[in-house]
Amino acid sequence: MAPPATVTDADLSRFDQDGFVVVRGLFNPDRDFSPVVAEYEAVLSTLVDNWVSGGHLQHAHAELPFTERLLRTVTESGQPYDLAMDISLPQTGIHTDTPMHHGPAVFGLLTHPQLLDSVERFIGPEIYSNPVQHTRIKLPEASLPSAARTGLTSRIAWHQDQGVITADADNCNILTVWFPITEADVENGCLAVVPGSHQRDLVTHCVNADPLALGQISIPAPLVEPDQVPLPMAPGDVLFMSSRTQHCGLPNQSERIRWSFDLRYQPVGEPTGREWFPGFVARSRSNPESVLTDPTAWADSWNSARARLATGNDVRFNRWTDDSPYCA
Numbered sequence: 293m294a295p296p297a298t299v300t301d302a303d304l305s306r307f308d309q310d311g312f313v314v315v316r317g318l319f320n321p322d323r324d325f326s327p328v329v330a331e332y333e334a335v336l337s338t339l340v341d342n343w344v345s346g347g348h349l350q351h352a353h354a355e356l357p358f359t360e361r362l363l364r365t366v367t368e369s370g371q372p373y374d375l376a377m378d379i380s381l382p383q384t385g386i387h388t389d390t391p392m393h394h395g396p397a398v399f400g401l402l403t404h405p406q407l408l409d410s411v412e413r414f415i416g417p418e419i420y421s422n423p424v425q426h427t428r429i430k431l432p433e434a435s436l437p438s439a440a441r442t443g444l445t446s447r448i449a450w451h452q453d454q455g456v457i458t459a460d461a462d463n464c465n466i467l468t469v470w471f472p473i474t475e476a477d478v479e480n481g482c483l484a485v486v487p488g489s490h491q492r493d494l495v496t497h498c499v500n501a502d503p504l505a506l507g508q509i510s511i512p513a514p515l516v517e518p519d520q521v522p523l524p525m526a527p528g529d530v531l532f533m534s535s536r537t538q539h540c541g542l543p544n545q546s547e548r549i550r551w552s553f554d555l556r557y558q559p560v561g562e563p564t565g566r567e568w569f570p571g572f573v574a575r576s577r578s579n580p581e582s583v584l585t586d587p588t589a590w591a592d593s594w595n596s597a598r599a600r601l602a603t604g605n606d607v608r609f610n611r612w613t614d615d616s617p618y619c620a
């Protein structure tokens with residue numbers, strides 16, 4: 293068997309130069325993703341039970357594997373599923389019962405020792421798990437019911453991750469870590485990036501630059517740099533990306549599901565750009581007792597955040613006001 297992949301010095305130089313690097317075969321998909329898939333099977337079963345009992349769906353399709361079952365039950369019910377599977381909360385409209393998912397298998401991914409070894413190569417040994425972390429399970433756009441169409445389930449317009457956090461974290465070293473659970477290719481909507489764009493500043497983002505991107509905060513077309521490169525990736529591969537690298541998620545024009553996680557890590561002690569959401573210390577040599585190892589405590593931290601945010605205290609995630617001429 294091949295030795296497990298690691299981040300090499302050449303990978304780090306490429307990251308400095310291009311603003312991203314893909315490390316192939318970092319996860320062992322069978323070993324590392326099976327518990328995650330099993331956890332999401334259970335989440336989907338609960339959703340399906342509710343859709344059936346609510347009269348939205350006739351057949352539970354319990355015999356199908358996860359991705360096929362999701363595709364069938366969502367297209368037949370027309371129901372949204374994204375928040376019930378996502379990690380982070382949405383930016384607005386949080387209620388006491390806003391769906392979210394914080395299961396032990398997802399916590400296991402966030403704290404996966406080999407993933408943290410790799411992250412350590414980029415940001416050092418004091419590692420904080422930033423609460424901007426999502427799973428995006430994208431149906432073919434042609435089959436996606438309109439009620440289920442959100443930024444988590446469809447294409448993602450061009451942006452820099454720095455543009456979607458608050459400005460207090462502008463000088464923080466936040467590393468985006470993106471990896472597919474299913475194959476991700478040009479047809480089903482892999483990421484595309486602009487190599488070297490991280491060497492420039494944050495550019496203007498608008499709230500409604502791209503009508504196909506549902507009010508996502510994104511870079512208006514004239515400010516997206518032309519050298520755009522798609523990044524097909526296989527399960528096991530991991531993309532490490534700077535928060536200033538221009539990137540987008542291509543539309544899923546296939547008949548297959550495209551499922552990925554995007555996580556973020558930064559050195560302990562810096563602002564996260566989402567101060568209302570809970571992060572945690574994932575690794576620390578200087579203060580090992582501060583490391584969170586209990587998935588239940590992690591889930592509890594999100595439960596508390598949701599309860600707090602549901603009281604309606606206004607939080608402001610969006611730094612953009614659309615007053616640039618580019619946003620007209």
Ligand SMILES: O=C(O)CCC(=O)C(=O)O
Nearest residue numbers: 428448453470541552554
């Ligand atoms: O998965 C996608 O389509 C977009 C993900 C993204 O923008 C990110 O990981 O920062």
Ligand SMILES: [Fe+2]
Nearest residue numbers: 451452453539
């Ligand atoms: Fe992004």
